[in-house]
Amino acid sequence: MQRAITLIAVAALLSACSQQEAAKTDSSKVAQAGTPGSASSASSAASAASFDPTTHVAVVHAKDFAFDAPDTVTAGWTQFHLVNDGPNLHHVQLVRLDSGKTAQDLGAALKNPGPPPRWAVFVGGPNAPSPGTESDATVDLRPGNYVVMCMVDIPDHVPHFAKGMIRPLTVVAGKAAPAEEPTADATVTLSDYKFDVQGDLTAGKHTIKVQDAGPQPHEMEIVRLAPGKTLKDLAAWMNAPNGPxxxxxxxxxxxxxxxVSPAYAMINFTPGHYALLCFVPDMKDGKPHVDHGMVKEFEVK
Ligand SMILES: [Cu+2]
Structure with missing residues:
Protein backbone atom coordinates (compact mmCIF):
# COMPACT_ATOMS: atom_id res chain seq x y z
CA MET A 1 0.00 0.00 0.00
CA GLN A 2 2.74 2.42 0.96
CA ARG A 3 4.56 1.61 -2.26
CA ALA A 4 1.46 2.31 -4.35
CA ILE A 5 1.08 5.70 -2.67
CA THR A 6 4.70 6.52 -3.37
CA LEU A 7 4.35 5.70 -7.06
CA ILE A 8 1.30 7.93 -7.33
CA ALA A 9 3.22 10.72 -5.63
CA VAL A 10 6.12 10.42 -8.05
CA ALA A 11 3.77 10.44 -11.03
CA ALA A 12 2.13 13.60 -9.70
CA LEU A 13 5.49 15.25 -9.22
CA LEU A 14 6.67 14.35 -12.69
CA SER A 15 3.51 15.87 -14.08
CA ALA A 16 4.07 19.02 -12.01
CA CYS A 17 7.61 19.26 -13.34
CA SER A 18 6.59 19.10 -16.98
CA GLN A 19 4.10 21.89 -16.30
CA GLN A 20 6.97 23.93 -14.93
CA GLU A 21 9.00 23.42 -18.07
CA ALA A 22 6.00 24.35 -20.19
CA ALA A 23 5.40 27.57 -18.28
CA LYS A 24 7.57 30.32 -19.68
CA THR A 25 8.62 32.67 -16.91
CA ASP A 26 8.80 36.36 -17.63
CA SER A 27 7.39 39.46 -16.04
CA SER A 28 4.88 40.09 -18.83
CA LYS A 29 3.22 36.84 -17.77
CA VAL A 30 3.00 38.12 -14.22
CA ALA A 31 1.34 41.32 -15.37
CA GLN A 32 -1.06 39.39 -17.56
CA ALA A 33 -2.04 37.11 -14.69
CA GLY A 34 -3.03 40.18 -12.68
CA THR A 35 -5.37 41.55 -15.35
CA PRO A 36 -8.80 39.90 -15.12
CA GLY A 37 -10.02 38.65 -18.47
CA SER A 38 -6.73 39.03 -20.34
CA ALA A 39 -5.31 35.60 -19.55
CA SER A 40 -5.85 32.71 -21.93
CA SER A 41 -7.87 30.94 -19.22
CA ALA A 42 -10.37 33.82 -19.10
CA SER A 43 -13.28 31.43 -19.65
CA SER A 44 -13.01 30.39 -16.00
CA ALA A 45 -12.43 33.94 -14.75
CA ALA A 46 -14.98 33.69 -11.93
CA SER A 47 -13.02 30.95 -10.22
CA ALA A 48 -9.57 31.56 -11.66
CA ALA A 49 -6.28 31.91 -9.89
CA SER A 50 -4.53 35.25 -10.20
CA PHE A 51 -1.63 37.37 -9.07
CA ASP A 52 -1.73 41.15 -8.95
CA PRO A 53 1.83 42.59 -8.99
CA THR A 54 0.55 45.96 -7.69
CA THR A 55 -1.32 44.72 -4.61
CA HIS A 56 0.93 41.63 -4.19
CA VAL A 57 -2.14 39.43 -3.72
CA ALA A 58 -2.16 35.87 -5.11
CA VAL A 59 -5.48 34.03 -5.35
CA VAL A 60 -5.34 30.22 -5.16
CA HIS A 61 -8.28 27.85 -5.53
CA ALA A 62 -8.13 24.34 -4.06
CA LYS A 63 -10.42 21.39 -4.71
CA ASP A 64 -10.27 17.58 -4.55
CA PHE A 65 -7.48 17.16 -5.64
CA ALA A 66 -5.93 20.01 -7.58
CA PHE A 67 -4.81 23.61 -7.24
CA ASP A 68 -5.62 26.47 -9.54
CA ALA A 69 -2.74 28.83 -8.76
CA PRO A 70 -0.60 31.43 -10.52
CA ASP A 71 2.60 30.07 -12.10
CA THR A 72 4.63 33.17 -11.21
CA VAL A 73 4.55 35.82 -8.48
CA THR A 74 6.95 38.63 -7.59
CA ALA A 75 9.29 38.57 -4.61
CA GLY A 76 8.65 40.17 -1.23
CA TRP A 77 5.65 40.18 1.10
CA THR A 78 2.86 38.40 -0.73
CA GLN A 79 -0.68 37.78 0.47
CA PHE A 80 -2.04 34.37 -0.49
CA HIS A 81 -5.83 34.23 -0.59
CA LEU A 82 -6.92 30.59 -0.53
CA VAL A 83 -10.42 29.66 -1.66
CA ASN A 84 -11.37 26.12 -0.65
CA ASP A 85 -13.81 24.85 -3.27
CA GLY A 86 -13.96 21.54 -1.32
CA PRO A 87 -15.37 19.10 -0.56
CA ASN A 88 -12.39 18.29 1.70
CA LEU A 89 -10.01 20.43 3.74
CA HIS A 90 -7.05 21.86 1.81
CA HIS A 91 -4.24 24.28 2.55
CA VAL A 92 -1.37 25.97 0.73
CA GLN A 93 2.09 24.91 1.85
CA LEU A 94 4.82 26.93 0.14
CA VAL A 95 8.22 25.24 -0.08
CA ARG A 96 11.28 26.91 -1.57
CA LEU A 97 13.59 24.54 -3.44
CA ASP A 98 17.23 25.62 -3.04
CA SER A 99 20.41 24.20 -4.60
CA GLY A 100 18.74 23.56 -7.96
CA LYS A 101 16.50 20.87 -6.48
CA THR A 102 13.26 19.96 -8.23
CA ALA A 103 9.77 18.88 -7.29
CA GLN A 104 10.87 15.29 -8.03
CA ASP A 105 13.72 15.62 -5.54
CA LEU A 106 11.21 16.84 -2.96
CA GLY A 107 8.94 13.87 -3.68
CA ALA A 108 11.84 11.47 -3.20
CA ALA A 109 12.83 13.18 0.05
CA LEU A 110 9.28 13.13 1.47
CA LYS A 111 9.25 9.34 1.14
CA ASN A 112 11.76 9.19 3.98
CA PRO A 113 10.76 9.80 7.59
CA GLY A 114 12.69 12.39 9.56
CA PRO A 115 13.48 16.05 9.04
CA PRO A 116 12.98 17.64 5.62
CA PRO A 117 16.22 18.22 3.70
CA ARG A 118 17.90 21.62 4.14
CA TRP A 119 17.23 22.58 0.51
CA ALA A 120 13.45 22.26 1.05
CA VAL A 121 12.59 25.44 2.93
CA PHE A 122 9.04 25.48 4.32
CA VAL A 123 7.98 29.14 4.40
CA GLY A 124 4.32 28.91 5.43
CA GLY A 125 1.18 29.74 3.45
CA PRO A 126 -2.53 30.00 4.29
CA ASN A 127 -3.63 27.06 6.41
CA ALA A 128 -6.82 25.10 5.84
CA PRO A 129 -10.22 26.82 5.82
CA SER A 130 -13.40 24.72 5.94
CA PRO A 131 -14.82 23.69 2.54
CA GLY A 132 -16.61 26.62 0.93
CA THR A 133 -14.63 29.19 2.89
CA GLU A 134 -11.40 31.16 2.51
CA SER A 135 -8.20 31.95 4.41
CA ASP A 136 -5.42 34.51 4.04
CA ALA A 137 -1.76 34.52 5.00
CA THR A 138 1.07 36.83 4.00
CA VAL A 139 4.55 35.38 3.52
CA ASP A 140 7.93 36.78 2.53
CA LEU A 141 9.22 35.25 -0.69
CA ARG A 142 12.68 35.62 -2.19
CA PRO A 143 13.26 34.89 -5.87
CA GLY A 144 13.56 31.21 -6.66
CA ASN A 145 11.76 28.00 -7.43
CA TYR A 146 8.96 26.93 -5.12
CA VAL A 147 6.18 24.40 -4.97
CA VAL A 148 2.60 24.94 -3.82
CA MET A 149 1.47 21.75 -2.12
CA CYS A 150 -1.23 20.30 0.13
CA MET A 151 -0.18 17.96 2.92
CA VAL A 152 -3.67 17.45 4.39
CA ASP A 153 -4.36 13.69 4.56
CA ILE A 154 -8.11 13.67 5.34
CA PRO A 155 -10.18 11.57 4.58
CA ASP A 156 -8.01 8.48 3.93
CA HIS A 157 -4.60 9.30 5.47
CA VAL A 158 -3.07 9.85 2.01
CA PRO A 159 -1.53 13.34 1.74
CA HIS A 160 -3.19 15.32 -1.02
CA PHE A 161 0.09 16.10 -2.81
CA ALA A 162 0.21 12.37 -3.59
CA LYS A 163 -3.14 12.85 -5.37
CA GLY A 164 -1.92 15.70 -7.52
CA MET A 165 -2.03 18.72 -5.19
CA ILE A 166 1.48 19.94 -5.95
CA ARG A 167 2.53 22.48 -8.57
CA PRO A 168 5.56 24.64 -9.26
CA LEU A 169 5.59 28.36 -8.44
CA THR A 170 8.31 30.69 -9.70
CA VAL A 171 9.16 33.82 -7.71
CA VAL A 172 10.80 36.60 -9.75
CA ALA A 173 12.07 40.05 -8.87
CA GLY A 174 9.26 42.57 -9.40
CA LYS A 175 9.24 46.03 -11.00
CA ALA A 176 6.53 47.50 -8.76
CA ALA A 177 7.28 48.79 -5.26
CA PRO A 178 7.48 45.89 -2.81
CA ALA A 179 4.73 45.47 -0.22
CA GLU A 180 5.46 46.39 3.37
CA GLU A 181 5.59 43.78 6.09
CA PRO A 182 2.12 43.54 7.70
CA THR A 183 1.48 45.06 11.12
CA ALA A 184 0.28 42.47 13.63
CA ASP A 185 -1.85 42.93 16.73
CA ALA A 186 -0.93 39.51 18.17
CA THR A 187 2.06 37.20 17.92
CA VAL A 188 2.17 33.42 18.16
CA THR A 189 5.56 31.80 18.66
CA LEU A 190 5.77 28.11 17.74
CA SER A 191 8.24 25.78 19.45
CA ASP A 192 8.59 22.12 20.52
CA TYR A 193 5.73 21.62 21.46
CA LYS A 194 3.72 24.71 22.29
CA PHE A 195 2.00 27.89 21.13
CA ASP A 196 3.06 31.03 22.97
CA VAL A 197 0.41 33.71 22.36
CA GLN A 198 1.12 37.40 22.96
CA GLY A 199 -1.78 39.82 22.55
CA ASP A 200 -5.51 39.34 22.96
CA LEU A 201 -7.39 37.19 20.47
CA THR A 202 -10.72 38.96 20.84
CA ALA A 203 -13.80 38.98 18.63
CA GLY A 204 -13.18 40.75 15.33
CA LYS A 205 -10.43 40.88 12.73
CA HIS A 206 -6.82 40.24 13.67
CA THR A 207 -3.49 40.05 11.90
CA ILE A 208 -1.47 37.42 13.74
CA LYS A 209 2.30 37.21 13.35
CA VAL A 210 3.43 33.58 13.43
CA GLN A 211 7.08 32.69 13.94
CA ASP A 212 8.90 29.42 14.56
CA ALA A 213 11.46 29.33 17.38
CA GLY A 214 12.24 25.69 16.56
CA PRO A 215 13.97 23.44 16.71
CA GLN A 216 11.43 21.65 14.48
CA PRO A 217 9.12 22.97 11.74
CA HIS A 218 5.65 23.87 13.03
CA GLU A 219 2.31 25.18 11.80
CA MET A 220 -0.71 26.93 13.30
CA GLU A 221 -4.17 25.73 12.31
CA ILE A 222 -7.13 27.48 13.96
CA VAL A 223 -10.33 25.54 14.65
CA ARG A 224 -13.53 26.89 16.16
CA LEU A 225 -15.20 24.00 17.99
CA ALA A 226 -18.95 23.56 17.55
CA PRO A 227 -20.99 24.08 20.74
CA GLY A 228 -20.55 21.11 23.06
CA LYS A 229 -17.73 19.57 20.98
CA THR A 230 -14.24 18.88 22.33
CA LEU A 231 -10.75 18.20 21.02
CA LYS A 232 -11.49 14.48 21.48
CA ASP A 233 -14.37 14.82 19.05
CA LEU A 234 -12.06 16.61 16.62
CA ALA A 235 -9.38 13.90 16.87
CA ALA A 236 -11.98 11.17 16.34
CA TRP A 237 -13.42 12.95 13.29
CA MET A 238 -9.98 13.49 11.74
CA ASN A 239 -9.20 9.80 12.15
CA ALA A 240 -12.51 8.72 10.61
CA PRO A 241 -14.33 11.71 9.06
CA ASN A 242 -17.88 10.38 9.07
CA GLY A 243 -20.60 12.96 9.30
CA PRO A 244 -20.22 16.68 9.85
CA VAL A 260 12.70 31.98 7.89
CA SER A 261 10.68 35.21 7.96
CA PRO A 262 7.53 35.14 10.06
CA ALA A 263 4.18 34.74 8.30
CA TYR A 264 0.97 36.65 9.02
CA ALA A 265 -2.52 35.13 9.27
CA MET A 266 -5.60 37.31 8.83
CA ILE A 267 -8.37 35.88 11.02
CA ASN A 268 -11.87 37.11 11.88
CA PHE A 269 -12.90 35.70 15.27
CA THR A 270 -16.49 35.34 16.38
CA PRO A 271 -17.31 34.37 19.98
CA GLY A 272 -16.70 30.70 20.69
CA HIS A 273 -14.34 27.99 21.83
CA TYR A 274 -11.16 27.71 19.76
CA ALA A 275 -8.00 25.65 19.46
CA LEU A 276 -4.60 26.21 17.85
CA LEU A 277 -3.17 22.95 16.52
CA CYS A 278 0.04 21.71 14.85
CA PHE A 279 -0.15 18.57 12.71
CA VAL A 280 3.44 18.62 11.43
CA PRO A 281 4.92 15.11 11.81
CA ASP A 282 7.55 14.86 14.51
CA MET A 283 11.14 14.39 13.35
CA LYS A 284 11.73 11.60 15.84
CA ASP A 285 8.57 9.50 15.90
CA GLY A 286 6.54 10.78 12.95
CA LYS A 287 3.48 11.49 15.10
CA PRO A 288 1.69 14.81 14.52
CA HIS A 289 2.83 17.43 17.01
CA VAL A 290 -0.69 17.65 18.40
CA ASP A 291 0.00 14.18 19.86
CA HIS A 292 3.00 15.71 21.64
CA GLY A 293 0.72 18.25 23.26
CA MET A 294 1.06 21.03 20.66
CA VAL A 295 -2.46 22.35 21.06
CA LYS A 296 -3.80 25.43 22.81
CA GLU A 297 -7.44 26.01 23.65
CA PHE A 298 -8.90 29.46 24.22
CA GLU A 299 -12.21 31.24 24.33
CA VAL A 300 -13.28 34.32 22.39
CA LYS A 301 -16.03 36.25 24.17
CU1 LIG B 1 -5.69 19.17 -0.04
Missing part, protein backbone atom coordinates in the same frame (compact mmCIF):
# COMPACT_ATOMS: atom_id res chain seq x y z
CA UNK A 245 -16.96 17.93 11.41
CA UNK A 246 -17.17 18.99 15.09
CA UNK A 247 -16.09 22.53 14.25
CA UNK A 248 -15.01 25.03 11.62
CA UNK A 249 -11.48 25.42 10.28
CA UNK A 250 -10.49 29.09 10.00
CA UNK A 251 -7.02 28.76 8.48
CA UNK A 252 -3.83 30.03 10.06
CA UNK A 253 -0.25 29.61 8.86
CA UNK A 254 1.18 26.49 7.30
CA UNK A 255 4.51 24.93 8.28
CA UNK A 256 7.51 27.20 8.80
CA UNK A 257 11.06 26.10 9.43
CA UNK A 258 13.04 27.98 12.09
CA UNK A 259 15.06 30.88 10.67
Missing amino acids: PPGDALGGVDALVPG
Whole structure:
Protein backbone atom coordinates (compact mmCIF):
# COMPACT_ATOMS: atom_id res chain seq x y z
CA MET A 1 0.00 0.00 0.00
CA GLN A 2 2.74 2.42 0.96
CA ARG A 3 4.56 1.61 -2.26
CA ALA A 4 1.46 2.31 -4.35
CA ILE A 5 1.08 5.70 -2.67
CA THR A 6 4.70 6.52 -3.37
CA LEU A 7 4.35 5.70 -7.06
CA ILE A 8 1.30 7.93 -7.33
CA ALA A 9 3.22 10.72 -5.63
CA VAL A 10 6.12 10.42 -8.05
CA ALA A 11 3.77 10.44 -11.03
CA ALA A 12 2.13 13.60 -9.70
CA LEU A 13 5.49 15.25 -9.22
CA LEU A 14 6.67 14.35 -12.69
CA SER A 15 3.51 15.87 -14.08
CA ALA A 16 4.07 19.02 -12.01
CA CYS A 17 7.61 19.26 -13.34
CA SER A 18 6.59 19.10 -16.98
CA GLN A 19 4.10 21.89 -16.30
CA GLN A 20 6.97 23.93 -14.93
CA GLU A 21 9.00 23.42 -18.07
CA ALA A 22 6.00 24.35 -20.19
CA ALA A 23 5.40 27.57 -18.28
CA LYS A 24 7.57 30.32 -19.68
CA THR A 25 8.62 32.67 -16.91
CA ASP A 26 8.80 36.36 -17.63
CA SER A 27 7.39 39.46 -16.04
CA SER A 28 4.88 40.09 -18.83
CA LYS A 29 3.22 36.84 -17.77
CA VAL A 30 3.00 38.12 -14.22
CA ALA A 31 1.34 41.32 -15.37
CA GLN A 32 -1.06 39.39 -17.56
CA ALA A 33 -2.04 37.11 -14.69
CA GLY A 34 -3.03 40.18 -12.68
CA THR A 35 -5.37 41.55 -15.35
CA PRO A 36 -8.80 39.90 -15.12
CA GLY A 37 -10.02 38.65 -18.47
CA SER A 38 -6.73 39.03 -20.34
CA ALA A 39 -5.31 35.60 -19.55
CA SER A 40 -5.85 32.71 -21.93
CA SER A 41 -7.87 30.94 -19.22
CA ALA A 42 -10.37 33.82 -19.10
CA SER A 43 -13.28 31.43 -19.65
CA SER A 44 -13.01 30.39 -16.00
CA ALA A 45 -12.43 33.94 -14.75
CA ALA A 46 -14.98 33.69 -11.93
CA SER A 47 -13.02 30.95 -10.22
CA ALA A 48 -9.57 31.56 -11.66
CA ALA A 49 -6.28 31.91 -9.89
CA SER A 50 -4.53 35.25 -10.20
CA PHE A 51 -1.63 37.37 -9.07
CA ASP A 52 -1.73 41.15 -8.95
CA PRO A 53 1.83 42.59 -8.99
CA THR A 54 0.55 45.96 -7.69
CA THR A 55 -1.32 44.72 -4.61
CA HIS A 56 0.93 41.63 -4.19
CA VAL A 57 -2.14 39.43 -3.72
CA ALA A 58 -2.16 35.87 -5.11
CA VAL A 59 -5.48 34.03 -5.35
CA VAL A 60 -5.34 30.22 -5.16
CA HIS A 61 -8.28 27.85 -5.53
CA ALA A 62 -8.13 24.34 -4.06
CA LYS A 63 -10.42 21.39 -4.71
CA ASP A 64 -10.27 17.58 -4.55
CA PHE A 65 -7.48 17.16 -5.64
CA ALA A 66 -5.93 20.01 -7.58
CA PHE A 67 -4.81 23.61 -7.24
CA ASP A 68 -5.62 26.47 -9.54
CA ALA A 69 -2.74 28.83 -8.76
CA PRO A 70 -0.60 31.43 -10.52
CA ASP A 71 2.60 30.07 -12.10
CA THR A 72 4.63 33.17 -11.21
CA VAL A 73 4.55 35.82 -8.48
CA THR A 74 6.95 38.63 -7.59
CA ALA A 75 9.29 38.57 -4.61
CA GLY A 76 8.65 40.17 -1.23
CA TRP A 77 5.65 40.18 1.10
CA THR A 78 2.86 38.40 -0.73
CA GLN A 79 -0.68 37.78 0.47
CA PHE A 80 -2.04 34.37 -0.49
CA HIS A 81 -5.83 34.23 -0.59
CA LEU A 82 -6.92 30.59 -0.53
CA VAL A 83 -10.42 29.66 -1.66
CA ASN A 84 -11.37 26.12 -0.65
CA ASP A 85 -13.81 24.85 -3.27
CA GLY A 86 -13.96 21.54 -1.32
CA PRO A 87 -15.37 19.10 -0.56
CA ASN A 88 -12.39 18.29 1.70
CA LEU A 89 -10.01 20.43 3.74
CA HIS A 90 -7.05 21.86 1.81
CA HIS A 91 -4.24 24.28 2.55
CA VAL A 92 -1.37 25.97 0.73
CA GLN A 93 2.09 24.91 1.85
CA LEU A 94 4.82 26.93 0.14
CA VAL A 95 8.22 25.24 -0.08
CA ARG A 96 11.28 26.91 -1.57
CA LEU A 97 13.59 24.54 -3.44
CA ASP A 98 17.23 25.62 -3.04
CA SER A 99 20.41 24.20 -4.60
CA GLY A 100 18.74 23.56 -7.96
CA LYS A 101 16.50 20.87 -6.48
CA THR A 102 13.26 19.96 -8.23
CA ALA A 103 9.77 18.88 -7.29
CA GLN A 104 10.87 15.29 -8.03
CA ASP A 105 13.72 15.62 -5.54
CA LEU A 106 11.21 16.84 -2.96
CA GLY A 107 8.94 13.87 -3.68
CA ALA A 108 11.84 11.47 -3.20
CA ALA A 109 12.83 13.18 0.05
CA LEU A 110 9.28 13.13 1.47
CA LYS A 111 9.25 9.34 1.14
CA ASN A 112 11.76 9.19 3.98
CA PRO A 113 10.76 9.80 7.59
CA GLY A 114 12.69 12.39 9.56
CA PRO A 115 13.48 16.05 9.04
CA PRO A 116 12.98 17.64 5.62
CA PRO A 117 16.22 18.22 3.70
CA ARG A 118 17.90 21.62 4.14
CA TRP A 119 17.23 22.58 0.51
CA ALA A 120 13.45 22.26 1.05
CA VAL A 121 12.59 25.44 2.93
CA PHE A 122 9.04 25.48 4.32
CA VAL A 123 7.98 29.14 4.40
CA GLY A 124 4.32 28.91 5.43
CA GLY A 125 1.18 29.74 3.45
CA PRO A 126 -2.53 30.00 4.29
CA ASN A 127 -3.63 27.06 6.41
CA ALA A 128 -6.82 25.10 5.84
CA PRO A 129 -10.22 26.82 5.82
CA SER A 130 -13.40 24.72 5.94
CA PRO A 131 -14.82 23.69 2.54
CA GLY A 132 -16.61 26.62 0.93
CA THR A 133 -14.63 29.19 2.89
CA GLU A 134 -11.40 31.16 2.51
CA SER A 135 -8.20 31.95 4.41
CA ASP A 136 -5.42 34.51 4.04
CA ALA A 137 -1.76 34.52 5.00
CA THR A 138 1.07 36.83 4.00
CA VAL A 139 4.55 35.38 3.52
CA ASP A 140 7.93 36.78 2.53
CA LEU A 141 9.22 35.25 -0.69
CA ARG A 142 12.68 35.62 -2.19
CA PRO A 143 13.26 34.89 -5.87
CA GLY A 144 13.56 31.21 -6.66
CA ASN A 145 11.76 28.00 -7.43
CA TYR A 146 8.96 26.93 -5.12
CA VAL A 147 6.18 24.40 -4.97
CA VAL A 148 2.60 24.94 -3.82
CA MET A 149 1.47 21.75 -2.12
CA CYS A 150 -1.23 20.30 0.13
CA MET A 151 -0.18 17.96 2.92
CA VAL A 152 -3.67 17.45 4.39
CA ASP A 153 -4.36 13.69 4.56
CA ILE A 154 -8.11 13.67 5.34
CA PRO A 155 -10.18 11.57 4.58
CA ASP A 156 -8.01 8.48 3.93
CA HIS A 157 -4.60 9.30 5.47
CA VAL A 158 -3.07 9.85 2.01
CA PRO A 159 -1.53 13.34 1.74
CA HIS A 160 -3.19 15.32 -1.02
CA PHE A 161 0.09 16.10 -2.81
CA ALA A 162 0.21 12.37 -3.59
CA LYS A 163 -3.14 12.85 -5.37
CA GLY A 164 -1.92 15.70 -7.52
CA MET A 165 -2.03 18.72 -5.19
CA ILE A 166 1.48 19.94 -5.95
CA ARG A 167 2.53 22.48 -8.57
CA PRO A 168 5.56 24.64 -9.26
CA LEU A 169 5.59 28.36 -8.44
CA THR A 170 8.31 30.69 -9.70
CA VAL A 171 9.16 33.82 -7.71
CA VAL A 172 10.80 36.60 -9.75
CA ALA A 173 12.07 40.05 -8.87
CA GLY A 174 9.26 42.57 -9.40
CA LYS A 175 9.24 46.03 -11.00
CA ALA A 176 6.53 47.50 -8.76
CA ALA A 177 7.28 48.79 -5.26
CA PRO A 178 7.48 45.89 -2.81
CA ALA A 179 4.73 45.47 -0.22
CA GLU A 180 5.46 46.39 3.37
CA GLU A 181 5.59 43.78 6.09
CA PRO A 182 2.12 43.54 7.70
CA THR A 183 1.48 45.06 11.12
CA ALA A 184 0.28 42.47 13.63
CA ASP A 185 -1.85 42.93 16.73
CA ALA A 186 -0.93 39.51 18.17
CA THR A 187 2.06 37.20 17.92
CA VAL A 188 2.17 33.42 18.16
CA THR A 189 5.56 31.80 18.66
CA LEU A 190 5.77 28.11 17.74
CA SER A 191 8.24 25.78 19.45
CA ASP A 192 8.59 22.12 20.52
CA TYR A 193 5.73 21.62 21.46
CA LYS A 194 3.72 24.71 22.29
CA PHE A 195 2.00 27.89 21.13
CA ASP A 196 3.06 31.03 22.97
CA VAL A 197 0.41 33.71 22.36
CA GLN A 198 1.12 37.40 22.96
CA GLY A 199 -1.78 39.82 22.55
CA ASP A 200 -5.51 39.34 22.96
CA LEU A 201 -7.39 37.19 20.47
CA THR A 202 -10.72 38.96 20.84
CA ALA A 203 -13.80 38.98 18.63
CA GLY A 204 -13.18 40.75 15.33
CA LYS A 205 -10.43 40.88 12.73
CA HIS A 206 -6.82 40.24 13.67
CA THR A 207 -3.49 40.05 11.90
CA ILE A 208 -1.47 37.42 13.74
CA LYS A 209 2.30 37.21 13.35
CA VAL A 210 3.43 33.58 13.43
CA GLN A 211 7.08 32.69 13.94
CA ASP A 212 8.90 29.42 14.56
CA ALA A 213 11.46 29.33 17.38
CA GLY A 214 12.24 25.69 16.56
CA PRO A 215 13.97 23.44 16.71
CA GLN A 216 11.43 21.65 14.48
CA PRO A 217 9.12 22.97 11.74
CA HIS A 218 5.65 23.87 13.03
CA GLU A 219 2.31 25.18 11.80
CA MET A 220 -0.71 26.93 13.30
CA GLU A 221 -4.17 25.73 12.31
CA ILE A 222 -7.13 27.48 13.96
CA VAL A 223 -10.33 25.54 14.65
CA ARG A 224 -13.53 26.89 16.16
CA LEU A 225 -15.20 24.00 17.99
CA ALA A 226 -18.95 23.56 17.55
CA PRO A 227 -20.99 24.08 20.74
CA GLY A 228 -20.55 21.11 23.06
CA LYS A 229 -17.73 19.57 20.98
CA THR A 230 -14.24 18.88 22.33
CA LEU A 231 -10.75 18.20 21.02
CA LYS A 232 -11.49 14.48 21.48
CA ASP A 233 -14.37 14.82 19.05
CA LEU A 234 -12.06 16.61 16.62
CA ALA A 235 -9.38 13.90 16.87
CA ALA A 236 -11.98 11.17 16.34
CA TRP A 237 -13.42 12.95 13.29
CA MET A 238 -9.98 13.49 11.74
CA ASN A 239 -9.20 9.80 12.15
CA ALA A 240 -12.51 8.72 10.61
CA PRO A 241 -14.33 11.71 9.06
CA ASN A 242 -17.88 10.38 9.07
CA GLY A 243 -20.60 12.96 9.30
CA PRO A 244 -20.22 16.68 9.85
CA PRO A 245 -16.96 17.93 11.41
CA PRO A 246 -17.17 18.99 15.09
CA GLY A 247 -16.09 22.53 14.25
CA ASP A 248 -15.01 25.03 11.62
CA ALA A 249 -11.48 25.42 10.28
CA LEU A 250 -10.49 29.09 10.00
CA GLY A 251 -7.02 28.76 8.48
CA GLY A 252 -3.83 30.03 10.06
CA VAL A 253 -0.25 29.61 8.86
CA ASP A 254 1.18 26.49 7.30
CA ALA A 255 4.51 24.93 8.28
CA LEU A 256 7.51 27.20 8.80
CA VAL A 257 11.06 26.10 9.43
CA PRO A 258 13.04 27.98 12.09
CA GLY A 259 15.06 30.88 10.67
CA VAL A 260 12.70 31.98 7.89
CA SER A 261 10.68 35.21 7.96
CA PRO A 262 7.53 35.14 10.06
CA ALA A 263 4.18 34.74 8.30
CA TYR A 264 0.97 36.65 9.02
CA ALA A 265 -2.52 35.13 9.27
CA MET A 266 -5.60 37.31 8.83
CA ILE A 267 -8.37 35.88 11.02
CA ASN A 268 -11.87 37.11 11.88
CA PHE A 269 -12.90 35.70 15.27
CA THR A 270 -16.49 35.34 16.38
CA PRO A 271 -17.31 34.37 19.98
CA GLY A 272 -16.70 30.70 20.69
CA HIS A 273 -14.34 27.99 21.83
CA TYR A 274 -11.16 27.71 19.76
CA ALA A 275 -8.00 25.65 19.46
CA LEU A 276 -4.60 26.21 17.85
CA LEU A 277 -3.17 22.95 16.52
CA CYS A 278 0.04 21.71 14.85
CA PHE A 279 -0.15 18.57 12.71
CA VAL A 280 3.44 18.62 11.43
CA PRO A 281 4.92 15.11 11.81
CA ASP A 282 7.55 14.86 14.51
CA MET A 283 11.14 14.39 13.35
CA LYS A 284 11.73 11.60 15.84
CA ASP A 285 8.57 9.50 15.90
CA GLY A 286 6.54 10.78 12.95
CA LYS A 287 3.48 11.49 15.10
CA PRO A 288 1.69 14.81 14.52
CA HIS A 289 2.83 17.43 17.01
CA VAL A 290 -0.69 17.65 18.40
CA ASP A 291 0.00 14.18 19.86
CA HIS A 292 3.00 15.71 21.64
CA GLY A 293 0.72 18.25 23.26
CA MET A 294 1.06 21.03 20.66
CA VAL A 295 -2.46 22.35 21.06
CA LYS A 296 -3.80 25.43 22.81
CA GLU A 297 -7.44 26.01 23.65
CA PHE A 298 -8.90 29.46 24.22
CA GLU A 299 -12.21 31.24 24.33
CA VAL A 300 -13.28 34.32 22.39
CA LYS A 301 -16.03 36.25 24.17
CU1 LIG B 1 -5.69 19.17 -0.04
